[in-house]
Amino acid sequence: MNGLSSINIYSPADLSQSLQTMDTPCLLVDEARMNTNILRLHDRLQKAGVAFRPHFKTAKSWDVFSRMMTGPHGPATVSTLREAEELIRHGVTDIIYAVGISPDKLPRVQRLRKGGITLAVLLDSVEQAVAVASASDPFDPIPVLIELDCDGHRSGVKPQDATLLLAIAKELTPKARLMGVLTHAGESYEARGQSALEAAAEQERMAAVTAAETLRAAGHPCPVVSVGSTPTAFTAQSYEGVTEVRAGVFVFFDLVQAGIGICATDDIALSVLSTVIGHQREKGWTIIDAGWTALSSDRGTAGQAVDQGYGLVCDVAGHPMADLVVTIVNQEHGIVSARPGSPRLDCDLPIGTRLRILPNHACATATQHDRYHVIGAGENTVTEIWERGRGW
Amino acid sequence: MNGLSSINIYSPADLSQSLQTMDTPCLLVDEARMNTNILRLHDRLQKAGVAFRPHFKTAKSWDVFSRMMTGPHGPATVSTLREAEELIRHGVTDIIYAVGISPDKLPRVQRLRKGGITLAVLLDSVEQAVAVASASDPFDPIPVLIELDCDGHRSGVKPQDATLLLAIAKELTPKARLMGVLTHAGESYEARGQSALEAAAEQERMAAVTAAETLRAAGHPCPVVSVGSTPTAFTAQSYEGVTEVRAGVFVFFDLVQAGIGICATDDIALSVLSTVIGHQREKGWTIIDAGWTALSSDRGTAGQAVDQGYGLVCDVAGHPMADLVVTIVNQEHGIVSARPGSPRLDCDLPIGTRLRILPNHACATATQHDRYHVIGAGENTVTEIWERGRGW
Numbered sequence: 001m002n003g004l005s006s007i008n009i010y011s012p013a014d015l016s017q018s019l020q021t022m023d024t025p026c027l028l029v030d031e032a033r034m035n036t037n038i039l040r041l042h043d044r045l046q047k048a049g050v051a052f053r054p055h056f057k058t059a060k061s062w063d064v065f066s067r068m069m070t071g072p073h074g075p076a077t078v079s080t081l082r083e084a085e086e087l088i089r090h091g092v093t094d095i096i097y098a099v100g101i102s103p104d105k106l107p108r109v110q111r112l113r114k115g116g117i118t119l120a121v122l123l124d125s126v127e128q129a130v131a132v133a134s135a136s137d138p139f140d141p142i143p144v145l146i147e148l149d150c151d152g153h154r155s156g157v158k159p160q161d162a163t164l165l166l167a168i169a170k171e172l173t174p175k176a177r178l179m180g181v182l183t184h185a186g187e188s189y190e191a192r193g194q195s196a197l198e199a200a201a202e203q204e205r206m207a208a209v210t211a212a213e214t215l216r217a218a219g220h221p222c223p224v225v226s227v228g229s230t231p232t233a234f235t236a237q238s239y240e241g242v243t244e245v246r247a248g249v250f251v252f253f254d255l256v257q258a259g260i261g262i263c264a265t266d267d268i269a270l271s272v273l274s275t276v277i278g279h280q281r282e283k284g285w286t287i288i289d290a291g292w293t294a295l296s297s298d299r300g301t302a303g304q305a306v307d308q309g310y311g312l313v314c315d316v317a318g319h320p321m322a323d324l325v326v327t328i329v330n331q332e333h334g335i336v337s338a339r340p341g342s343p344r345l346d347c348d349l350p351i352g353t354r355l356r357i358l359p360n361h362a363c364a365t366a367t368q369h370d371r372y373h374v375i376g377a378g379e380n381t382v383t384e385i386w387e388r389g390r391g392w
Numbered sequence: 393m394n395g396l397s398s399i400n401i402y403s404p405a406d407l408s409q410s411l412q413t414m415d416t417p418c419l420l421v422d423e424a425r426m427n428t429n430i431l432r433l434h435d436r437l438q439k440a441g442v443a444f445r446p447h448f449k450t451a452k453s454w455d456v457f458s459r460m461m462t463g464p465h466g467p468a469t470v471s472t473l474r475e476a477e478e479l480i481r482h483g484v485t486d487i488i489y490a491v492g493i494s495p496d497k498l499p500r501v502q503r504l505r506k507g508g509i510t511l512a513v514l515l516d517s518v519e520q521a522v523a524v525a526s527a528s529d530p531f532d533p534i535p536v537l538i539e540l541d542c543d544g545h546r547s548g549v550k551p552q553d554a555t556l557l558l559a560i561a562k563e564l565t566p567k568a569r570l571m572g573v574l575t576h577a578g579e580s581y582e583a584r585g586q587s588a589l590e591a592a593a594e595q596e597r598m599a600a601v602t603a604a605e606t607l608r609a610a611g612h613p614c615p616v617v618s619v620g621s622t623p624t625a626f627t628a629q630s631y632e633g634v635t636e637v638r639a640g641v642f643v644f645f646d647l648v649q650a651g652i653g654i655c656a657t658d659d660i661a662l663s664v665l666s667t668v669i670g671h672q673r674e675k676g677w678t679i680i681d682a683g684w685t686a687l688s689s690d691r692g693t694a695g696q697a698v699d700q701g702y703g704l705v706c707d708v709a710g711h712p713m714a715d716l717v718v719t720i721v722n723q724e725h726g727i728v729s730a731r732p733g734s735p736r737l738d739c740d741l742p743i744g745t746r747l748r749i750l751p752n753h754a755c756a757t758a759t760q761h762d763r764y765h766v767i768g769a770g771e772n773t774v775t776e777i778w779e780r781g782r783g784w
Binding site for chain 1: 413414417418449471472479491492493494495496497499500516517519520523541544546547578581628668669670671672675679681684685687688689691722723724725727742743744755756759760762782783784
């Protein structure tokens, strides 16, 4: 657990383990489902004639991410500089760091950009633009994207705010290099139904195109017009004026995406394997060895039509078990019971029974684990171990 | 991020870093506050004449835990077998694994028990007792504690259920060794006010003593009577019949404990250092670079009188900033705004400003990080780096 013992060591014995006997809790990836999810988005965007810039933040594993990429050197999106370091180590050269830059991170950005790496930074204020221009080398200007707020979800310049857009572009020139605009339709997670999702995607597209045109009209080249969120990536009807789409969570999908209607429960490639350790039968509780350290505390489905608690319970083969969900989590204990409002299920799963829990939010559940145990569809043994990183 | 790059390497340059310049987000521990918290519980239990068995699950760091222990070899409580492995590596020989045992974990338990290690397991069913007895060696019996459900919070035998208690004890004998009973007053987290907390502690004590007497009356030695939870550890008025107290989160304290009234906000030794990366001024939002990957999604104060959002905001010196809380978290973004219901605060913290976020739940926030950056009270530089483990 200290420096040495926290090294992610795994032995050949970790492979070919059976889901019935391996240590629990642990994280499983169904490789066939994952591959299908990737193929589905690649196909869709290829047909639409728009580039794909996958996001590393969900998988945080080269083994997963190398399958998501459309070329060996990128493009790629990251949410931390540590993610960028990992991708650069694997030969990726075209990266957007898609979290607003703070000035203190610029020296590290500059170190990573040595050797011809395109590591673009994101900003939405004149204050940041001044800092980036000041840190930049006119002979190797830092590439910059202006973040847009297309739906009030989080950060970014309002796409109609020409004054601010142009003020930022002016501060960047000529030391840094304005590369384009970027928006994330975070509010698409609240959209319900195909037409609402299509509208969210169109709003995202319009925001990006509007801002790019404002910048170009004032003489600023703006080659990159980047949009993205998993819900809009699967529902957008037009990419006119857009140069690339970003998405990350689609690689595994999760119960939140299923609740939005972007995937089926059966498409979810990620699950947490756990073991029954007890019962409180008068309450209809089955106690498992997966608490929030394994599942996360994410309650992303709490506001959806179907609240999946802390995760939907499946048998060891991955088949959902009617209305059983994880209703309470402590640090290392999960309590499985009937979904609130469902008739109580007098399940009697013997101690030692293996269960698989589908996650609310794949990013949040995956981040609780150091590795993926890879299985085939309907298979019961581990075929590969994929390491996973974290930190900043 | 893979096998090699995830090694917890830190260089001497990581020490003596200033809170104003080090990479964010990161986890800080105020050593003086931590030491005061430890001393407070040690003093209290020593005066009460009861032994203390600290829980490793919050800190998961030998540097922290060695200060919590009352002797070099224990006693200690763990919540995973990986925690037990770490403690054994540091010479701890007296450990309770305080999560209900599943039969598949018994071979690993037996491996860890080589060399005179007392690693006791917990159970609350005849089914588990049969499995433990079957895995046990009569010449070196596995020590067992029966888990009690003192308040309906989670697992355990009802303390009045003499039939089940005796049936478990019967199955254990003679191959395994009944060492005692253990209960955790998890519902004490819902108690409000001194008398309710004292009542929860007394209920916990009575549960343990009642069950122990039932077992002894039937001829089963039951030397250990173990109780514990941070709220009851600080409020119990009697330990008659109790041999030891367990607690873990008290080492750092957190906003949940402050909400219960067990500590003051000023006692909280853990915080997440973060940096302002943007604003949405028309909404009163300040955006920081600490989302749920740094803070966790824990909303433990949501049901308390004062809801602290995803964490209470302090300046870099650790002083709380009026009514500013983290109201929304995404993966790497936190949104700081006025507490719901408070007057909107038109704070204007420049980009680059360092803020410290106090956690709802110290265990959940700490588990998102690989190391503690140690600072002194009111100090601004890092004096030590303490590694932190995780996993199972």
